[in-house]
Amino acid sequence: DFDTQDWQVRDRAHYLHPFTDHAGLRQTGSRIAAHAEGIHVWDTDGNRMIDGLSGLGCVNLGYGRRELVEAVAREMAELSYCPSFFRTSHRAAITLAETLTGLLPDHLNHVFFQSSGSEANETAMRLVRRFWDLEGRPEKRVIIARELAYHGSTHMAASLSGIPPMYGAGGDVPLPGVVHIRTPYRYRHGRDMDPAEFGVVAARWLEEKILEIGPDRVAAFVAEPAQSAGGAICPPETYWPEIQRICRKYDVLLVLDEVVMGFGRTGKWFGHRYYGIEPDLMQLGKGITSGYLPLSATVISDRVADVLIDKGGEWAHGYTYSGHPACCAVALENIRILTEERIVERAEAELVPAFAAGIRSFVDHPLIGDCRSVGLMGGLEIVRDKATGEAFPYEAHVGDHCSAEALKRGLALRANGDTMSLMPPLVTTPDQIAEIFAIAREAIDATARHFGA
């Protein structure tokens, strides 16, 4: 028995939500989540919502798995916290570091833990600059990231992000020394080009930027394998091999943000496996615990780690909750289930084709200009004019309208600008995939009617 209105009043009084227009929220009130199971979340009024986004791209294993809860309880009863000063380590963190490096390419053998994806990016960026300092090349400082990227909300992570509203949100970001290049967004930057050709053209934007700044000044390139919050932007196959070549040529560290793509989103265990990338550093988060507890990892190549360890002395960087035992234990249990139940392999075989077909089924829809997906991440880009690709004016908030239409029908469908994004849990069934696309179609049809398209 819940008194929803009472909870809404108390919610409004004291609790500031992430990424929220609080004035708007005051008018509508919030939904109070009460319970979740599998791919569904119920609110305190008993309404059921299909979580088409896996929380925020994290609940890969679905909600409510008892084994994960029990793994946390067991670890907490044993070791509720590890005092990591005094050279004290613990078994859950050791085992997790070992397990992760076993899943990753041979040259990635060292792991630093934090609680969030934002912090993982902070660690990576401090480490990159520390590396070049220790190498005696302190002038190598500039970080190149991409437009439309989202890497987090702390100062450096927000700076790496290429979403302009992030910059107005306080904190004088982007910080100096961070620059952005265009992203391989073929629908907007190369619609008339063959995908393979466009992939190379888009990768060369990195080379042009490196040459403009001077290779001796560029420390690293940071990117997601495919961009999630940017609006499901999936590069052509030719993009990453060319990026890899360019980074090697100019000795620019390749830093891969796998916070969303890691742990199965692309239909492979990691985005770098899907695209064939060999990064120097890699950030993992979200799906590492399927969202059951906060944990992220920055994984570091032997080349970078050797310099840090042999030349570095103390590295003054770390967090109270680096490698928290309960978080490491739940990550291990999550990875055990993903492995033993072959969740990623089954998703790739049984869900990805149906998901891709569901996305493609909007090709002829008058409101949808572009349909794109990789694995279980997809985007449907709403346009005003399908022939020219002209977008609706920003003030129309067409994406938000569509998202509200979907929510009315019981589906969480996110608007990334005008792109409607889907990232369902890896444990979604084929029938549920069909249900998700049926609701998405109703929401998009209703949006088309509303905007006269």
Ligand code: PLP
């Ligand atoms: N990196 C990527 C690619 C993300 O999408 C996000 C969050 O959405 C982050 C980093 C930041 O992670 P967190 O919200 O855990 O700080």
